[in-house]
Amino acid sequence: MKNSKSNNTYEIKIEDSPLSLAEDIINDIKFSKEKGLLKCVQCGMCTSTCPAAQHSNYNPRDMIERVLEGDKTILEDDDIWNCFYCYTCHSICPVGNSACEINQILKQISISEGKADEKLKPFLGFADSYYSMAIGAIPSNFFEEISEDVPGWWDFRMKLEDIREELGLGTISPPQEVVDEVSTLLDKCGFKKCIDKIREADE
Amino acid sequence: MKQIPDKDIIIFKSCLITVEYPGIESSTKYVFDKLGIEYKILEDQTCCTGLGHYSDVFDQFTTSVLGARNFSLAKKYNQKHFVMMCATCYAINKKVANILNNKSEVREDINEIFKESNLEHLTYEKGDIDSTKNLFHVVDILYKKKDELSKHIKYDLSDFKIATHHGCHYCKVHYDDTIGGYRNPQILDELVEACGCETIGFYDFKRTTCGSGFRQRYANKDLSMDVTKDKLQSLKEDNVDILVHLCPNCHVQFDRYQNYIDDDCKTIHLNIAQFIAIAMGADFNKVIGAKAHTVPIESILTDLKEVE
Numbered sequence: 001m002k003n004s005k006s007n008n009t010y011e012i013k014i015e016d017s018p019l020s021l022a023e024d025i026i027n028d029i030k031f032s033k034e035k036g037l038l039k040c041v042q043c044g045m046c047t048s049t050c051p052a053a054q055h056s057n058y059n060p061r062d063m064i065e066r067v068l069e070g071d072k073t074i075l076e077d078d079d080i081w082n083c084f085y086c087y088t089c090h091s092i093c094p095v096g097n098s099a100c101e102i103n104q105i106l107k108q109i110s111i112s113e114g115k116a117d118e119k120l121k122p123f124l125g126f127a128d129s130y131y132s133m134a135i136g137a138i139p140s141n142f143f144e145e146i147s148e149d150v151p152g153w154w155d156f157r158m159k160l161e162d163i164r165e166e167l168g169l170g171t172i173s174p175p176q177e178v179v180d181e182v183s184t185l186l187d188k189c190g191f192k193k194c195i196d197k198i199r200e201a202d203e
Numbered sequence: 204m205k206q207i208p209d210k211d212i213i214i215f216k217s218c219l220i221t222v223e224y225p226g227i228e229s230s231t232k233y234v235f236d237k238l239g240i241e242y243k244i245l246e247d248q249t250c251c252t253g254l255g256h257y258s259d260v261f262d263q264f265t266t267s268v269l270g271a272r273n274f275s276l277a278k279k280y281n282q283k284h285f286v287m288m289c290a291t292c293y294a295i296n297k298k299v300a301n302i303l304n305n306k307s308e309v310r311e312d313i314n315e316i317f318k319e320s321n322l323e324h325l326t327y328e329k330g331d332i333d334s335t336k337n338l339f340h341v342v343d344i345l346y347k348k349k350d351e352l353s354k355h356i357k358y359d360l361s362d363f364k365i366a367t368h369h370g371c372h373y374c375k376v377h378y379d380d381t382i383g384g385y386r387n388p389q390i391l392d393e394l395v396e397a398c399g400c401e402t403i404g405f406y407d408f409k410r411t412t413c414g415s416g417f418r419q420r421y422a423n424k425d426l427s428m429d430v431t432k433d434k435l436q437s438l439k440e441d442n443v444d445i446l447v448h449l450c451p452n453c454h455v456q457f458d459r460y461q462n463y464i465d466d467d468c469k470t471i472h473l474n475i476a477q478f479i480a481i482a483m484g485a486d487f488n489k490v491i492g493a494k495a496h497t498v499p500i501e502s503i504l505t506d507l508k509e510v511e
Contacts, residue, residue, distance in 0.1 A: 029309055051430045082416075083416070084414070084416035090376065108263075116259075130255065136218050136253070149460065150459045164221075178247045182249050189265050190265075191261070195260075
Protein backbone atom coordinates (compact mmCIF):
# COMPACT_ATOMS: atom_id res chain seq x y z
CA MET A 1 0.00 0.00 0.00
CA LYS A 2 1.28 3.46 -0.85
CA ASN A 3 0.06 6.55 0.91
CA SER A 4 1.50 9.90 -0.15
CA LYS A 5 0.58 13.24 1.27
CA SER A 6 0.04 16.06 -1.21
CA ASN A 7 3.28 17.77 -0.27
CA ASN A 8 5.22 14.51 -0.51
CA THR A 9 6.78 14.90 2.93
CA TYR A 10 6.54 11.18 3.85
CA GLU A 11 5.59 7.85 2.48
CA ILE A 12 4.24 4.79 4.38
CA LYS A 13 4.92 1.41 2.89
CA ILE A 14 3.33 -1.74 4.27
CA GLU A 15 4.44 -4.75 2.32
CA ASP A 16 2.01 -7.34 3.66
CA SER A 17 -1.56 -7.32 4.79
CA PRO A 18 -1.17 -7.35 8.59
CA LEU A 19 -4.55 -9.01 9.09
CA SER A 20 -3.96 -11.96 6.78
CA LEU A 21 -3.02 -14.25 9.69
CA ALA A 22 -6.09 -13.09 11.64
CA GLU A 23 -8.27 -13.71 8.58
CA ASP A 24 -6.86 -17.22 8.16
CA ILE A 25 -7.76 -17.91 11.78
CA ILE A 26 -11.27 -16.47 11.49
CA ASN A 27 -11.90 -18.64 8.41
CA ASP A 28 -10.51 -21.79 10.05
CA ILE A 29 -12.91 -24.72 10.54
CA LYS A 30 -12.27 -24.63 14.30
CA PHE A 31 -12.85 -20.95 15.00
CA SER A 32 -16.26 -20.34 16.56
CA LYS A 33 -15.97 -16.70 17.59
CA GLU A 34 -16.46 -14.95 14.21
CA LYS A 35 -15.23 -11.39 14.76
CA GLY A 36 -14.26 -11.91 18.40
CA LEU A 37 -10.59 -11.91 17.50
CA LEU A 38 -10.81 -8.46 15.91
CA LYS A 39 -12.52 -7.07 19.01
CA CYS A 40 -9.62 -7.90 21.33
CA VAL A 41 -8.77 -4.85 23.45
CA GLN A 42 -5.72 -6.46 25.05
CA CYS A 43 -7.26 -6.38 28.53
CA GLY A 44 -5.23 -9.42 29.58
CA MET A 45 -8.05 -11.34 31.27
CA CYS A 46 -6.93 -14.43 29.33
CA THR A 47 -3.41 -14.25 30.70
CA SER A 48 -4.49 -13.45 34.24
CA THR A 49 -6.61 -16.62 34.46
CA CYS A 50 -4.30 -18.91 32.45
CA PRO A 51 -2.69 -21.83 34.34
CA ALA A 52 0.12 -22.04 31.79
CA ALA A 53 0.84 -18.32 32.17
CA GLN A 54 1.05 -18.78 35.94
CA HIS A 55 3.64 -21.53 35.62
CA SER A 56 5.51 -20.78 32.36
CA ASN A 57 6.28 -18.04 29.82
CA TYR A 58 3.13 -18.63 27.78
CA ASN A 59 1.16 -15.39 27.43
CA PRO A 60 -2.12 -15.64 25.52
CA ARG A 61 -2.64 -11.84 25.48
CA ASP A 62 0.73 -11.42 23.79
CA MET A 63 -0.11 -14.24 21.35
CA ILE A 64 -3.28 -12.42 20.26
CA GLU A 65 -1.39 -9.11 19.93
CA ARG A 66 1.12 -10.75 17.63
CA VAL A 67 -1.63 -12.40 15.58
CA LEU A 68 -3.29 -9.00 15.10
CA GLU A 69 0.03 -7.47 14.10
CA GLY A 70 0.49 -10.20 11.51
CA ASP A 71 3.66 -11.37 13.28
CA LYS A 72 4.09 -14.87 11.89
CA THR A 73 7.02 -15.68 14.17
CA ILE A 74 4.27 -16.68 16.64
CA LEU A 75 3.96 -19.89 14.59
CA GLU A 76 7.41 -20.94 15.71
CA ASP A 77 7.15 -19.70 19.28
CA ASP A 78 7.78 -22.61 21.62
CA ASP A 79 5.71 -21.08 24.44
CA ILE A 80 2.40 -21.54 22.63
CA TRP A 81 2.89 -25.29 23.14
CA ASN A 82 2.32 -24.81 26.89
CA CYS A 83 -1.44 -24.18 26.58
CA PHE A 84 -3.53 -26.68 28.60
CA TYR A 85 -6.64 -26.37 26.41
CA CYS A 86 -8.60 -25.69 29.60
CA TYR A 87 -10.69 -23.03 27.80
CA THR A 88 -10.70 -20.73 30.83
CA CYS A 89 -9.73 -17.80 28.56
CA HIS A 90 -12.41 -18.86 26.07
CA SER A 91 -15.10 -18.82 28.79
CA ILE A 92 -14.22 -15.44 30.35
CA CYS A 93 -13.13 -13.20 27.44
CA PRO A 94 -15.13 -9.94 27.76
CA VAL A 95 -15.28 -9.43 23.97
CA GLY A 96 -15.99 -13.05 23.09
CA ASN A 97 -12.62 -14.01 21.67
CA SER A 98 -11.02 -17.42 22.24
CA ALA A 99 -7.27 -17.48 22.77
CA CYS A 100 -7.58 -21.23 23.31
CA GLU A 101 -9.06 -21.92 19.88
CA ILE A 102 -6.56 -19.53 18.26
CA ASN A 103 -3.70 -21.36 19.97
CA GLN A 104 -4.93 -24.65 18.49
CA ILE A 105 -5.31 -23.11 15.03
CA LEU A 106 -1.81 -21.59 15.13
CA LYS A 107 -0.43 -25.01 15.93
CA GLN A 108 -2.33 -26.61 13.04
CA ILE A 109 -0.91 -23.95 10.68
CA SER A 110 2.54 -24.64 12.08
CA ILE A 111 2.02 -28.40 11.60
CA SER A 112 0.78 -27.97 8.02
CA GLU A 113 3.87 -25.90 7.22
CA GLY A 114 6.05 -28.75 8.50
CA LYS A 115 7.35 -26.70 11.42
CA ALA A 116 6.10 -28.85 14.28
CA ASP A 117 7.07 -32.44 13.48
CA GLU A 118 9.08 -32.72 16.69
CA LYS A 119 6.05 -31.68 18.73
CA LEU A 120 3.80 -34.28 17.14
CA LYS A 121 6.15 -37.26 17.07
CA PRO A 122 5.63 -38.37 20.70
CA PHE A 123 1.86 -38.40 20.12
CA LEU A 124 1.60 -40.26 16.82
CA GLY A 125 0.61 -43.33 18.84
CA PHE A 126 -2.88 -41.81 19.05
CA ALA A 127 -3.13 -42.28 15.28
CA ASP A 128 -1.85 -45.86 15.51
CA SER A 129 -4.31 -46.83 18.21
CA TYR A 130 -7.19 -45.38 16.20
CA TYR A 131 -6.12 -47.42 13.19
CA SER A 132 -5.74 -50.61 15.19
CA MET A 133 -8.57 -50.35 17.74
CA ALA A 134 -10.68 -47.28 16.85
CA ILE A 135 -10.07 -45.89 20.28
CA GLY A 136 -7.52 -43.25 21.20
CA ALA A 137 -6.46 -43.83 24.79
CA ILE A 138 -2.92 -43.32 26.10
CA PRO A 139 -0.33 -44.51 23.50
CA SER A 140 1.96 -47.39 24.44
CA ASN A 141 5.16 -45.35 24.10
CA PHE A 142 4.21 -43.67 27.38
CA PHE A 143 3.58 -46.93 29.28
CA GLU A 144 7.11 -47.30 30.63
CA GLU A 145 7.14 -43.84 32.15
CA ILE A 146 3.65 -44.25 33.60
CA SER A 147 4.69 -47.58 35.14
CA GLU A 148 7.62 -45.85 36.86
CA ASP A 149 5.53 -42.91 38.07
CA VAL A 150 2.41 -44.81 39.11
CA PRO A 151 3.00 -47.92 41.24
CA GLY A 152 0.51 -50.68 40.50
CA TRP A 153 -0.70 -49.20 37.22
CA TRP A 154 0.88 -51.81 34.99
CA ASP A 155 -0.49 -54.65 37.16
CA PHE A 156 -3.93 -53.11 36.81
CA ARG A 157 -3.56 -52.83 33.04
CA MET A 158 -2.57 -56.49 32.84
CA LYS A 159 -5.81 -57.39 34.63
CA LEU A 160 -7.99 -54.97 32.67
CA GLU A 161 -9.86 -57.64 30.66
CA ASP A 162 -10.71 -59.58 33.84
CA ILE A 163 -11.81 -56.45 35.67
CA ARG A 164 -14.03 -55.43 32.75
CA GLU A 165 -15.55 -58.90 32.69
CA GLU A 166 -16.29 -58.72 36.41
CA LEU A 167 -18.03 -55.37 35.74
CA GLY A 168 -20.12 -56.93 32.97
CA LEU A 169 -18.66 -54.68 30.28
CA GLY A 170 -18.08 -55.51 26.62
CA THR A 171 -14.91 -55.64 24.57
CA ILE A 172 -12.40 -52.78 24.61
CA SER A 173 -12.37 -52.29 20.86
CA PRO A 174 -15.30 -52.19 18.42
CA PRO A 175 -15.68 -55.12 15.93
CA GLN A 176 -13.06 -55.38 13.15
CA GLU A 177 -15.47 -54.19 10.44
CA VAL A 178 -15.92 -50.93 12.37
CA VAL A 179 -12.16 -50.53 12.77
CA ASP A 180 -11.81 -51.12 9.01
CA GLU A 181 -14.51 -48.57 8.24
CA VAL A 182 -12.93 -45.78 10.28
CA SER A 183 -9.50 -46.68 8.86
CA THR A 184 -10.91 -46.15 5.35
CA LEU A 185 -12.29 -42.78 6.43
CA LEU A 186 -8.96 -41.76 7.98
CA ASP A 187 -7.19 -42.62 4.71
CA LYS A 188 -9.71 -40.77 2.58
CA CYS A 189 -9.72 -37.55 4.58
CA GLY A 190 -5.98 -37.05 4.25
CA PHE A 191 -5.14 -37.93 7.85
CA LYS A 192 -2.87 -40.84 6.91
CA LYS A 193 -0.95 -38.66 4.49
CA CYS A 194 -0.19 -36.10 7.21
CA ILE A 195 0.95 -38.74 9.69
CA ASP A 196 3.08 -40.55 7.07
CA LYS A 197 4.72 -37.25 6.11
CA ILE A 198 5.83 -36.64 9.68
CA ARG A 199 7.15 -40.19 10.01
CA GLU A 200 9.01 -40.00 6.67
CA ALA A 201 10.64 -36.72 7.67
CA ASP A 202 11.92 -38.52 10.75
CA GLU A 203 13.63 -41.30 8.77
CA MET B 204 -33.05 -24.63 31.47
CA LYS B 205 -32.45 -26.88 28.48
CA GLN B 206 -34.77 -29.86 27.92
CA ILE B 207 -33.15 -33.00 29.31
CA PRO B 208 -34.22 -36.46 28.12
CA ASP B 209 -34.61 -39.66 30.16
CA LYS B 210 -35.02 -42.02 27.18
CA ASP B 211 -33.90 -42.44 23.55
CA ILE B 212 -30.36 -42.19 24.88
CA ILE B 213 -27.11 -43.65 23.59
CA ILE B 214 -24.45 -43.64 26.32
CA PHE B 215 -21.31 -42.57 24.43
CA LYS B 216 -18.36 -44.78 25.40
CA SER B 217 -15.13 -43.08 26.43
CA CYS B 218 -11.65 -44.42 25.61
CA LEU B 219 -10.22 -43.44 29.00
CA ILE B 220 -13.13 -44.95 30.90
CA THR B 221 -12.79 -48.13 28.84
CA VAL B 222 -9.12 -48.68 29.66
CA GLU B 223 -8.49 -46.69 32.86
CA TYR B 224 -11.65 -46.54 34.98
CA PRO B 225 -14.16 -49.01 33.51
CA GLY B 226 -16.14 -48.77 36.77
CA ILE B 227 -17.37 -45.34 35.68
CA GLU B 228 -19.29 -47.00 32.84
CA SER B 229 -20.75 -49.77 35.02
CA SER B 230 -21.63 -47.23 37.74
CA THR B 231 -23.36 -44.97 35.19
CA LYS B 232 -25.42 -47.94 33.99
CA TYR B 233 -26.23 -48.92 37.59
CA VAL B 234 -27.43 -45.43 38.52
CA PHE B 235 -29.37 -44.97 35.26
CA ASP B 236 -31.08 -48.34 35.84
CA LYS B 237 -32.08 -47.32 39.37
CA LEU B 238 -33.52 -44.06 38.06
CA GLY B 239 -35.40 -45.71 35.20
CA ILE B 240 -33.44 -43.96 32.46
CA GLU B 241 -33.61 -45.86 29.16
CA TYR B 242 -30.35 -46.12 27.24
CA LYS B 243 -28.34 -48.16 24.75
CA ILE B 244 -24.57 -48.69 24.56
CA LEU B 245 -23.33 -49.44 21.04
CA GLU B 246 -20.44 -51.65 20.03
CA ASP B 247 -20.02 -49.83 16.70
CA GLN B 248 -19.42 -46.41 18.25
CA THR B 249 -15.79 -45.30 18.03
CA CYS B 250 -13.72 -42.92 20.12
CA CYS B 251 -14.30 -39.15 19.77
CA THR B 252 -10.52 -38.70 19.09
CA GLY B 253 -10.33 -36.23 21.99
CA LEU B 254 -6.96 -37.15 23.47
CA GLY B 255 -5.34 -37.22 20.04
CA HIS B 256 -7.20 -34.10 18.99
CA TYR B 257 -5.99 -32.08 21.95
CA SER B 258 -2.49 -33.44 21.49
CA ASP B 259 -2.73 -31.75 18.05
CA VAL B 260 -2.51 -35.04 16.11
CA PHE B 261 -6.15 -35.18 14.97
CA ASP B 262 -7.10 -31.96 13.18
CA GLN B 263 -10.64 -30.58 13.40
CA PHE B 264 -11.65 -31.92 9.97
CA THR B 265 -10.61 -35.50 10.73
CA THR B 266 -12.29 -35.35 14.14
CA SER B 267 -15.45 -34.08 12.45
CA VAL B 268 -15.49 -36.94 9.90
CA LEU B 269 -15.34 -39.51 12.69
CA GLY B 270 -17.86 -37.50 14.73
CA ALA B 271 -20.33 -37.45 11.85
CA ARG B 272 -19.95 -41.22 11.53
CA ASN B 273 -20.80 -41.67 15.22
CA PHE B 274 -23.78 -39.33 14.87
CA SER B 275 -25.15 -41.54 12.09
CA LEU B 276 -25.65 -44.28 14.70
CA ALA B 277 -28.56 -42.30 16.20
CA LYS B 278 -30.57 -42.93 13.03
CA LYS B 279 -29.37 -46.51 12.71
CA TYR B 280 -30.51 -47.37 16.23
CA ASN B 281 -33.52 -45.06 16.22
CA GLN B 282 -32.27 -43.00 19.16
CA LYS B 283 -32.22 -39.22 19.52
CA HIS B 284 -29.61 -38.35 22.10
CA PHE B 285 -26.00 -39.02 22.99
CA VAL B 286 -24.97 -38.83 26.64
CA MET B 287 -21.25 -38.52 27.33
CA MET B 288 -19.45 -39.82 30.42
CA CYS B 289 -16.32 -37.84 29.61
CA ALA B 290 -16.08 -34.04 29.52
CA THR B 291 -13.84 -34.09 26.47
CA CYS B 292 -16.17 -36.40 24.48
CA TYR B 293 -18.93 -33.93 25.43
CA ALA B 294 -17.00 -30.88 24.21
CA ILE B 295 -15.70 -32.58 21.05
CA ASN B 296 -19.10 -33.90 19.98
CA LYS B 297 -20.85 -30.57 20.58
CA LYS B 298 -18.18 -28.80 18.57
CA VAL B 299 -18.55 -31.29 15.71
CA ALA B 300 -22.35 -30.89 15.70
CA ASN B 301 -22.00 -27.10 15.51
CA ILE B 302 -19.55 -27.35 12.62
CA LEU B 303 -21.70 -29.87 10.73
CA ASN B 304 -24.81 -27.73 11.17
CA ASN B 305 -23.32 -24.28 10.61
CA LYS B 306 -20.45 -24.73 8.17
CA SER B 307 -22.11 -26.09 5.04
CA GLU B 308 -18.88 -26.39 3.01
CA VAL B 309 -17.33 -28.59 5.68
CA ARG B 310 -20.50 -30.70 5.84
CA GLU B 311 -20.44 -31.17 2.07
CA ASP B 312 -16.75 -32.11 2.11
CA ILE B 313 -17.40 -34.70 4.81
CA ASN B 314 -20.39 -36.16 2.97
CA GLU B 315 -18.21 -36.37 -0.16
CA ILE B 316 -15.70 -38.45 1.80
CA PHE B 317 -18.50 -40.80 2.87
CA LYS B 318 -19.57 -41.07 -0.78
CA GLU B 319 -16.04 -41.76 -2.04
CA SER B 320 -15.70 -44.43 0.64
CA ASN B 321 -18.95 -46.13 -0.43
CA LEU B 322 -20.39 -45.27 2.97
CA GLU B 323 -23.22 -43.02 1.85
CA HIS B 324 -25.46 -44.25 4.65
CA LEU B 325 -23.28 -42.14 6.97
CA THR B 326 -24.29 -38.91 5.19
CA TYR B 327 -24.98 -36.08 7.61
CA GLU B 328 -27.90 -33.77 6.96
CA LYS B 329 -28.05 -30.36 8.56
CA GLY B 330 -29.77 -30.56 11.94
CA ASP B 331 -29.49 -34.35 12.33
CA ILE B 332 -27.93 -33.77 15.75
CA ASP B 333 -28.42 -30.51 17.62
CA SER B 334 -25.58 -29.56 19.95
CA THR B 335 -27.90 -28.33 22.71
CA LYS B 336 -30.98 -30.54 22.26
CA ASN B 337 -29.32 -33.90 21.57
CA LEU B 338 -25.90 -33.90 23.25
CA PHE B 339 -25.54 -34.17 27.03
CA HIS B 340 -23.20 -35.14 29.80
CA VAL B 341 -24.26 -37.77 32.35
CA VAL B 342 -24.41 -35.00 34.99
CA ASP B 343 -27.15 -33.25 32.99
CA ILE B 344 -29.31 -36.39 33.04
CA LEU B 345 -28.64 -36.94 36.75
CA TYR B 346 -29.45 -33.30 37.47
CA LYS B 347 -32.90 -33.71 35.99
CA LYS B 348 -33.49 -36.71 38.26
CA LYS B 349 -31.79 -35.32 41.35
CA ASP B 350 -34.96 -35.08 43.42
CA GLU B 351 -35.48 -38.82 42.90
CA LEU B 352 -32.00 -39.76 44.12
CA SER B 353 -32.77 -39.66 47.84
CA LYS B 354 -35.25 -42.55 47.73
CA HIS B 355 -32.53 -44.87 46.36
CA ILE B 356 -29.81 -43.95 48.87
CA LYS B 357 -28.70 -46.80 51.13
CA TYR B 358 -25.52 -45.44 52.74
CA ASP B 359 -25.01 -42.17 54.58
CA LEU B 360 -21.75 -40.62 53.30
CA SER B 361 -22.28 -37.31 55.10
CA ASP B 362 -19.45 -37.85 57.58
CA PHE B 363 -16.86 -37.59 54.81
CA LYS B 364 -15.35 -34.33 53.74
CA ILE B 365 -16.27 -33.96 50.08
CA ALA B 366 -15.09 -31.52 47.42
CA THR B 367 -15.87 -31.35 43.70
CA HIS B 368 -13.73 -30.92 40.59
CA HIS B 369 -15.68 -29.79 37.54
CA GLY B 370 -13.94 -30.76 34.31
CA CYS B 371 -13.07 -27.78 32.11
CA HIS B 372 -14.44 -29.40 28.97
CA TYR B 373 -17.85 -29.73 30.58
CA CYS B 374 -17.95 -26.22 32.06
CA LYS B 375 -15.91 -23.89 29.92
CA VAL B 376 -16.08 -24.94 26.26
CA HIS B 377 -19.82 -24.76 25.53
CA TYR B 378 -20.53 -22.60 28.57
CA ASP B 379 -23.99 -21.48 27.43
CA ASP B 380 -25.15 -25.10 27.84
CA THR B 381 -23.48 -25.71 31.22
CA ILE B 382 -25.90 -26.42 34.06
CA GLY B 383 -24.96 -25.01 37.45
CA GLY B 384 -22.62 -22.26 36.28
CA TYR B 385 -19.10 -22.26 34.88
CA ARG B 386 -17.36 -19.45 36.79
CA ASN B 387 -18.31 -21.01 40.12
CA PRO B 388 -19.48 -24.42 38.96
CA GLN B 389 -22.06 -26.10 41.20
CA ILE B 390 -23.63 -29.04 39.39
CA LEU B 391 -21.55 -31.70 41.14
CA ASP B 392 -22.08 -30.02 44.53
CA GLU B 393 -25.83 -30.10 43.95
CA LEU B 394 -25.75 -33.77 42.97
CA VAL B 395 -23.70 -34.68 46.05
CA GLU B 396 -26.18 -32.74 48.20
CA ALA B 397 -29.05 -34.66 46.59
CA CYS B 398 -27.46 -37.78 48.11
CA GLY B 399 -27.81 -36.29 51.59
CA CYS B 400 -24.23 -34.99 51.89
CA GLU B 401 -22.61 -31.59 52.00
CA THR B 402 -19.56 -30.49 50.06
CA ILE B 403 -16.97 -27.97 51.20
CA GLY B 404 -18.25 -25.67 48.42
CA PHE B 405 -15.77 -23.16 47.07
CA TYR B 406 -12.06 -23.73 47.71
CA ASP B 407 -8.84 -22.28 46.31
CA PHE B 408 -8.32 -23.43 42.72
CA LYS B 409 -11.81 -24.98 42.52
CA ARG B 410 -12.15 -23.64 38.97
CA THR B 411 -8.66 -24.55 37.84
CA THR B 412 -7.89 -27.27 35.32
CA CYS B 413 -6.74 -30.68 36.57
CA GLY B 414 -3.42 -29.96 34.90
CA SER B 415 -3.37 -32.86 32.44
CA GLY B 416 -3.27 -30.37 29.57
CA PHE B 417 -3.40 -33.38 27.25
CA ARG B 418 0.11 -33.21 25.76
CA GLN B 419 1.47 -31.45 28.88
CA ARG B 420 1.21 -34.54 31.10
CA TYR B 421 3.65 -36.38 28.83
CA ALA B 422 5.69 -33.76 26.97
CA ASN B 423 5.89 -31.17 29.73
CA LYS B 424 5.43 -33.17 32.91
CA ASP B 425 6.83 -30.65 35.40
CA LEU B 426 4.50 -27.93 34.15
CA SER B 427 1.55 -30.33 34.26
CA MET B 428 2.31 -31.51 37.80
CA ASP B 429 2.84 -27.92 39.04
CA VAL B 430 -0.71 -27.04 38.04
CA THR B 431 -2.15 -30.21 39.58
CA LYS B 432 -0.21 -29.54 42.77
CA ASP B 433 -1.94 -26.16 43.27
CA LYS B 434 -5.26 -27.92 43.57
CA LEU B 435 -3.95 -30.87 45.57
CA GLN B 436 -2.41 -28.55 48.16
CA SER B 437 -5.71 -26.77 48.56
CA LEU B 438 -7.55 -30.08 49.01
CA LYS B 439 -4.96 -31.21 51.53
CA GLU B 440 -5.31 -28.03 53.58
CA ASP B 441 -9.05 -28.65 53.67
CA ASN B 442 -8.52 -32.32 54.67
CA VAL B 443 -10.72 -33.51 51.83
CA ASP B 444 -11.57 -37.25 51.91
CA ILE B 445 -13.32 -37.54 48.56
CA LEU B 446 -12.89 -35.48 45.40
CA VAL B 447 -15.85 -35.97 43.06
CA HIS B 448 -15.14 -35.85 39.32
CA LEU B 449 -17.07 -35.79 36.05
CA CYS B 450 -14.22 -36.45 33.62
CA PRO B 451 -11.96 -39.51 33.34
CA ASN B 452 -8.97 -37.46 32.18
CA CYS B 453 -9.09 -35.34 35.36
CA HIS B 454 -9.58 -38.60 37.23
CA VAL B 455 -6.36 -40.05 35.76
CA GLN B 456 -4.47 -36.86 36.58
CA PHE B 457 -5.48 -36.83 40.25
CA ASP B 458 -5.80 -40.50 41.13
CA ARG B 459 -2.75 -41.75 39.23
CA TYR B 460 -0.43 -38.84 40.02
CA GLN B 461 -1.50 -37.75 43.51
CA ASN B 462 1.14 -39.79 45.31
CA TYR B 463 3.75 -38.94 42.66
CA ILE B 464 3.20 -35.26 43.53
CA ASP B 465 2.65 -35.54 47.27
CA ASP B 466 2.77 -38.84 49.10
CA ASP B 467 0.99 -37.24 52.01
CA CYS B 468 -2.31 -36.55 50.22
CA LYS B 469 -4.97 -39.04 51.25
CA THR B 470 -7.90 -37.90 49.10
CA ILE B 471 -9.68 -40.59 47.08
CA HIS B 472 -11.14 -39.87 43.66
CA LEU B 473 -14.60 -40.88 42.53
CA ASN B 474 -16.61 -40.09 39.45
CA ILE B 475 -20.05 -38.69 40.34
CA ALA B 476 -21.67 -41.89 38.99
CA GLN B 477 -19.41 -43.98 41.24
CA PHE B 478 -20.17 -41.73 44.21
CA ILE B 479 -23.93 -42.05 43.73
CA ALA B 480 -23.68 -45.79 43.04
CA ILE B 481 -21.74 -46.29 46.29
CA ALA B 482 -24.38 -44.31 48.17
CA MET B 483 -26.99 -46.56 46.54
CA GLY B 484 -25.16 -49.64 47.82
CA ALA B 485 -23.39 -50.88 44.69
CA ASP B 486 -20.69 -53.57 44.99
CA PHE B 487 -17.11 -52.22 44.89
CA ASN B 488 -15.84 -54.96 42.56
CA LYS B 489 -18.88 -55.76 40.45
CA VAL B 490 -20.04 -52.17 39.83
CA ILE B 491 -17.68 -49.49 41.12
CA GLY B 492 -14.50 -50.96 39.64
CA ALA B 493 -12.43 -50.27 42.76
CA LYS B 494 -9.47 -52.29 41.46
CA ALA B 495 -8.77 -49.67 38.81
CA HIS B 496 -8.02 -46.98 41.37
CA THR B 497 -4.46 -46.06 42.34
CA VAL B 498 -5.46 -44.37 45.61
CA PRO B 499 -7.48 -47.25 47.15
CA ILE B 500 -11.05 -46.17 47.67
CA GLU B 501 -11.29 -48.62 50.57
CA SER B 502 -8.70 -46.47 52.40
CA ILE B 503 -11.50 -43.98 53.09
CA LEU B 504 -14.70 -45.87 52.45
CA THR B 505 -14.83 -48.46 55.23
CA ASP B 506 -17.67 -49.45 57.55
CA LEU B 507 -20.25 -47.46 55.65
CA LYS B 508 -23.27 -46.75 57.80
CA GLU B 509 -26.76 -47.22 56.47
CA VAL B 510 -29.17 -44.32 56.22
CA GLU B 511 -31.44 -44.31 59.26
